[in-house]
Structures are given as structure tokens and as C-alpha cells.
Amino acid sequence: MKIERREFLKLGAAVAVGLGGGLTLDVLTKTKPAAAETRTDVAGTRVSSKALHAKRWAMVVDASKFKTEEDFRRVKEACVKAHNIPDFGPDSKHQIKWIWEEPFERTFYGVDDPYLPEAIKKENFPVMCNHCENPPCVRVCPTQATFKRPDGIVGMDYHRCIGCRFCMAACPFGARSFNFVDPRPYIKDINPDFPTRTKGVVEKCNFCMERLDQGLMPVCVEASNGALVFGDLDDPTSDVRKILDTHYAIRRKPELGTGPSVFYLVGGGGAGA
Amino acid sequence: MLEKALSGSRRYWAWIVFLLLLILVGFLAYMRQFEIGLGVTGMSRDVSWGLYIAQFTFLVGVAASAVMVAIPYYLHDYKRFKDIVIYGEFLAVSCVVMCILFIFVDLGQPMRIMNVILHPTPHSMMFWDMCVLFGYLLLNFIIGWTSLGAERKGFPHPHWVKVLAYIAIPWAVSIHTVTAFLYSGLPARSFWLSAIMAARFLASAFAAGPALLVIFLLILRKVSSFKVGKEALQALAKIVAYAMIANVFFFLLEVFTAFYSRIPEDMAAFQYLFWGLDGKHSLVPFMWSAAVLALLGIALLVIPRTRKNEVILPFAMAAVYLAAWIDKGVNLILAGFVPNPFGQVIQYAPTATEIMIVIGVYAIGLLILTVLYKVVLGVREERA
Ligand code: SF4
Numbered sequence: 001m002k003i004e005r006r007e008f009l010k011l012g013a014a015v016a017v018g019l020g021g022g023l024t025l026d027v028l029t030k031t032k033p034a035a036a037e038t039r040t041d042v043a044g045t046r047v048s049s050k051a052l053h054a055k056r057w058a059m060v061v062d063a064s065k066f067k068t069e070e071d072f073r074r075v076k077e078a079c080v081k082a083h084n085i086p087d088f089g090p091d092s093k094h095q096i097k098w099i100w101e102e103p104f105e106r107t108f109y110g111v112d113d114p115y116l117p118e119a120i121k122k123e124n125f126p127v128m129c130n131h132c133e134n135p136p137c138v139r140v141c142p143t144q145a146t147f148k149r150p151d152g153i154v155g156m157d158y159h160r161c162i163g164c165r166f167c168m169a170a171c172p173f174g175a176r177s178f179n180f181v182d183p184r185p186y187i188k189d190i191n192p193d194f195p196t197r198t199k200g201v202v203e204k205c206n207f208c209m210e211r212l213d214q215g216l217m218p219v220c221v222e223a224s225n226g227a228l229v230f231g232d233l234d235d236p237t238s239d240v241r242k243i244l245d246t247h248y249a250i251r252r253k254p255e256l257g258t259g260p261s262v263f264y265l266v267g268g269g270g271a272g273a
Numbered sequence: 274m275l276e277k278a279l280s281g282s283r284r285y286w287a288w289i290v291f292l293l294l295l296i297l298v299g300f301l302a303y304m305r306q307f308e309i310g311l312g313v314t315g316m317s318r319d320v321s322w323g324l325y326i327a328q329f330t331f332l333v334g335v336a337a338s339a340v341m342v343a344i345p346y347y348l349h350d351y352k353r354f355k356d357i358v359i360y361g362e363f364l365a366v367s368c369v370v371m372c373i374l375f376i377f378v379d380l381g382q383p384m385r386i387m388n389v390i391l392h393p394t395p396h397s398m399m400f401w402d403m404c405v406l407f408g409y410l411l412l413n414f415i416i417g418w419t420s421l422g423a424e425r426k427g428f429p430h431p432h433w434v435k436v437l438a439y440i441a442i443p444w445a446v447s448i449h450t451v452t453a454f455l456y457s458g459l460p461a462r463s464f465w466l467s468a469i470m471a472a473r474f475l476a477s478a479f480a481a482g483p484a485l486l487v488i489f490l491l492i493l494r495k496v497s498s499f500k501v502g503k504e505a506l507q508a509l510a511k512i513v514a515y516a517m518i519a520n521v522f523f524f525l526l527e528v529f530t531a532f533y534s535r536i537p538e539d540m541a542a543f544q545y546l547f548w549g550l551d552g553k554h555s556l557v558p559f560m561w562s563a564a565v566l567a568l569l570g571i572a573l574l575v576i577p578r579t580r581k582n583e584v585i586l587p588f589a590m591a592a593v594y595l596a597a598w599i600d601k602g603v604n605l606i607l608a609g610f611v612p613n614p615f616g617q618v619i620q621y622a623p624t625a626t627e628i629m630i631v632i633g634v635y636a637i638g639l640l641i642l643t644v645l646y647k648v649v650l651g652v653r654e655e656r657a
Contacts, residue, residue, distance in 0.1 A: 181310040
């Protein structure tokens with residue numbers, strides 16, 4: 001395990017160096033050999049030997065690159081498809097949302113400044129689970145059905161969840177959805193590689209842990225044309241760290257101390273500029 | 274002793290049949306929810322807890338009926354409570370059973386409830402709440418049942434029952450405290466994120482529990498052989514009065530902190546309760562009714578003339594009880610979700626199915642209470 005981990009860190013570093021500053025992370029996945037061996041890890045799940053590892057996965061949202069509805073649609077649809085997310089219609093009380101857009105005043109509720117530039121006030125931002133460093137959702141879960149992995153990802157065990165919804169009350173970011181009814185009839189086309197959920201359990205964005213374990217970047221990151229950057233927050237050479245070192249990024253509700261792992265570049269002049 | 278519940282007047286049986294019918298209706302409604310999911314309720318992504326959790330929270334408080342008679346009787350040897358201690362304890366039993374049922378009907382995957390025990394999680398307050406509630410249920414049932422058994426045979430209570438009764442007193446404090454901790458430790462909900470929450474829960478419990486007990490004792494006086502004494506009633510009424518004053522006082526402390534500090538997030542839920550927010554005001558009538566009922570109840574209990582008037586007393590108790598119910602069984606939980614984490618006001622209204630399930634659970638509680646009270650009456654009539 002240890003040797004493997006070190007190898008991956010080296011690999012990660014090499015890739016990061018190779019990328020320099022300007023390339024999108026798509027390259028990373030494309031440089032992977034197609035056929036990845038799989039093995040079974042301690043927990044009994046099959047993990048590719050190509051799995052990507054990190055001490056703490058994080059994401060930087062370059063809001064300047066989310067301009068049109070199409071920019072959001074591409075990202076949302078990739079996620080919906082990959083994760084069998086049902087569609088109950090936009091006005092349903094039972095909506096399931098993993099990644100979606102909200103205007104500035106909702107995304108950053110509390111940062112209510114009337115003198116912000118119009119452009120920012122009108123801007124939309126993608127929101128999702130922040131994979132918090134101190135996740136209150138994990139703290140309150142009475143069955144450990146939601147848990148924090150060593151790589152910082154906050155995951156869900158849909159088979160253990162009893163549907164008490166304590167985590168929904170505890171999440172300060174509205175990141176969680178509950179299956180009020182059986183979602184299966186509302187899934188457009190089922191992706192057989194990802195589980196569908198049953199009624200009565202909670203779900204949310206999982207930072208594509210199933211893809212990271214196969215050596216792939218999150219599907220939204222891939223679909224974002226570089227607007228979402230993903231990497232290891234603990235690694236000073238990672239792409240996310242390079243952006244954070246040189247740009248002013250904000251997080252949602254930092255004052256609550258949950259330590260979100262999603263950062264936002266706000267107000268144009270994003271990472272690419 | 275249970276056989277005592279099997280013989281009774283026609284009125285008794287009519288009441289039992291009525292409760293069974295309500296339970297049947299609630300059960301059928303629950304079957305529908307079980308089949309379709311919690312989508313049959315009014316809850317949503319934004320208001321993810323509704324009437325069920327609110328009733329649970331409120332009834333944990335009513336279970337304080339036991340401790341508020343146990344403290345004077347066991348700790349201060351207040352003899353006038355000797356005959357009513359058991360009614361307080363059995364009311365607590367029925368309340369805790371309802372609490373557990375309300376949690377159960379609120380679960381999305383009720384068949385997995387054992388996961389809470391299979392994967393015990395000490396960092397979750399839910400785990401501790403389960404522990405203290407089951408403990409409190411057992412304590413009250415064992416204490417009540419054993420002392421009744423001893424009374425039937427004309428023996429004094431066994432010594433260990435007294436030990437359990439002492440344990441039950443701090444235990445009662447724990448159920449309100451831990452239930453408050455479910456809410457007061459969440460960074461997400463500023464309406465609940467308040468250090469005084471546990472104190473509010475205790476005060477409201479110490480008012481609502483004995484208030485309901487007084488109402489039941491007055492009913493028993495009318496329909497049964499048990500005639501509660503004037504002094505016992507007055508002592509309970511004073512307990513209710515003090516506790517309710519503390520409860521209202523604690524609430525006003527919250528209001529002061531929110532509005533004097535003028536922190537928008539802290540004010541939002543109170544604004545929603547008192548005047549409505551963003552043009553939405555479904556809880557405003559509840560809030561003002563609770564305010565009027567609380568002040569009315571306190572006034573009637575503080576003024577000696579009205580408190581001592583046993584015609585007025587049940588109305589005073591009902592006013593306090595209803596005010597506490599609105600405060601905890603409606604407003605506290607629902608307003609906690611306003612505004613949502615995005616600053617939007619999303620309202621909730623229960624569905625008919627949901628209300629039928631709530632009524633069904635209350636009917637189960639009343640049935641348990643009726644049977645237990647009937648056993649007490651039967652045993653005591655036999656000895657008289
Ligand atoms: S954003 Fe919400 S659901 Fe995601 S880790 Fe943080 S508290 Fe949990």
C-alpha cells in the first residue's frame with residue numbers, strides 16, 4: 001500500500017510538472033493507458049491500480065468560465081448521466097441535485113453586499129457538496145452511512161443510510177437531497193456502472209470517487225472545458241494549489257469552520273487569464 | 274395486573290374502540306407512506322423535517338411529567354404526591370413510546386433502524402438520544418409497575434425501586450438536554466445554534482408535562498374513582514406557572530440577542546415567525562396564538578384567585594400546554610429551516626396522510642396511557 005501510494009504521488013507530481021500552468025486537466029486522463037488492471041483493496045472494493053490518490057481532494061471553480069447556460073448544462077448533464085440522477089422536473093419538492101447553479105446572493109448567502117459590481121451580482125455559480133474538512137453531516141450521522149475518506153472525500157453508503165435526514169439539517173450548504181420516492185422511474189437512461197438509489201436514502205455529490213478510483217477525473221471537471229480544476233490541496237505543486245497561490249479565491253460560509261474543499265474565483269480574470 | 278384493563282364500563286370500551294379506529298386510520302396512512310415513500314408528506318429538500326420530528330421533540334418534553342412529581346415526592350418527601358407519582362410516570366412511558374414511534378415513521382428506510390445499534394456512533398447526538406430515551410422508558414415503566422405491584426400486595430416499595438427513582442431524576446434532565454443537543458450543535462441552522470436551547474427545553478418540558486398531567490388528573494376525577502386532592506393540584510399548578518415563566522423568559526432572551534445584535538441570519542427565523550419573511554407567513558398565526566396562550570396561561574396561574582378556581586384551572590393548563598406545543602411541536606422545528614442555506618424562504622404544510630399518521634401515533638400513546646391508568650385504578654379500587 002505504502003509503496004503504491006508513493007508511486008502515485010510521484011506520478012502526480014510528474015504529471016503536474018508536465019502540465020505546467022496552462023493545460024487543462026483533461027490531458028491527465030488522456031495520458032492514462034486505456035487498460036487499467038484492477039485489484040481489490042482492504043475494504044473489498046475493486047480499485048484500479050491506476051487510481052488517483054490525494055491527501056485532500058479539492059476543486060477550484062473558475063466562475064468566469066461559466067458564462068452561458070450551455071456551460072452549466074454540459075457539466076450538470078455529465079453528472080446526471082454518470083450518477084443516475086432522476087429528473088422530477090424543476091419545480092418538484094423532491095428534486096435530487098448534485099451540482100447545479102445558483103446566483104451570487106444564494107451561493108454566498110450572508111455576503112449580502114449591495115455595492116458589488118452588477119456583473120458579479122448577476123453571475124451564476126455551480127454549487128455542490130463542498131467535501132468539508134470538518135463535515136457536520138458526518139458528525140451527526142447516527143450510522144456512519146456518511147463518512148469522510150482519508151483523501152478528504154465525504155461519501156455515502158446508500159445501503160446503510162436509514163433516511164433520518166439529520167445530515168440534511170446539519171449541512172450548511174444545502175448540498176444534500178433525499179429520495180422522497182423511488183427515483184428509478186425518473187432516470188432518463190440508466191448508467192449500469194453506477195448504482196441507482198432506492199427511496200428513503202440521502203445522496204449528494206461524491207466528487208466522482210468511483211472515477212478517481214479508476215484513474216479518471218470527475219466527470220464535471222472533464223466536461224467543464226477547464227472551468228473546474230481538480231487536484232490535491234495538500235500538494236503544493238498541484239493545479240489547484242497553483243491557482244490558489246496566485247489568485248484570490250473564496251469559499252462558501254468559511255466562518256462556520258467546516259472547511260469547504262471547493263474554492264471559487266469570483267469576478268472574472270480567472271485562472272486562465 | 275394487566276387483566277385490570279380488560280374489564281370496564283361501556284364508556285371505557287367505547288373509548289378504547291374509538292382509539293383503535295384512529296390507530297387503524299393512522300396505520301393505513303402509514304402503509305401508504307411505507308409503499309410510496311416520504312413523498313406522501315409535505316416535507317421537501319428544503320424543509321426536510323416536519324410534523325413527525327416536531328412531535329417527537331415536543332413529546333420528549335411532556336415526558337417530564339414524571340420527574341416533576343418524582344422530585345417533590347422522592348427528594349422532598351412531599352406526601353401529597355404519593356398517589357399521583359405513578360400517573361406522572363405512566364404518562365412519561367406513553368410519551369416516550371410516542372417519541373420512538375415518531376422517529377420511526379420519520380425514517381426513509383425504517384427496516385434499517387437497527388443500523389443505529391449495529392453501527393453505534395458516539396459522535397452522533399441521535400445515538401445518545403436513543404440511549405437516554407430507551408433508558409428513561411425502562412426506568413419509568415419498571416418504577417411504576419413495581420411500586421404498583423407492591424401497593425397491590427400492601428407491601429412498601431422495594432428498596433431498589435427507590436434507588437431507580439433517584440437515578441430517574443438526573444436521567445430526566447438528560448433526555449431534554451440531549452434532545453436539545455440534536456439541534457443546538459448544528460452550524461447550519463442559526464435559529465437552533467443557541468447555548469440556551471437545552472435550558473429552554475427543560476423549562477418548556479417542566480411546564481408542558483405537569484400541565485398535561487393536571488388535565489388528565491382532572492379527567493380521572495370526573496370519570497373514575499380517583500379523586501385528586503386540591504393541594505396536589507395546586508402544587509402542580511405552581512410548578513407549571515414557574516416553569517412556563519422561565520420558558521417564556523428564555524425565549525425572550527433569544528429574541529433580545531437576535532434583534533439587538535441585528536445579525537441578519539439570527540433575526541431571520543424570528544422575523545419569519547412574528548411577521549413573515551419574503552411575503553411568506555404560514556407560521557405567523559401560530560406564533561401569535563402561542564404568545565397569547567402563554568401569557569394567558571401564566572396570568573391565570575399566577576393570580577391566586579384564578580389558579581385556585583378548579584373550573585378555570587384546566588383552561589389555564591390547556592393554554593400553557595398548547596403554547597408549549599406550538600412553540601416546540603410546530604414553530605421550533607419548522608422555523609429552523611427558514612431561511613434555507615441559500616437564504617430562500619421555502620414553506621412546509623403537512624399533507625392529510627401525514628396528519629393521519631400523527632393522529633395514529635397520538636392514539637397509540639393514548640391507548641397505552643388508558644390501559645396503564647386503568648390498571649392503576651383497578652389495583653387501587655381492589656384495595657380500597
Ligand atoms: S457540503 Fe454539506 S454534505 Fe458536503 S461535506 Fe460539507 S456538510 Fe457534508
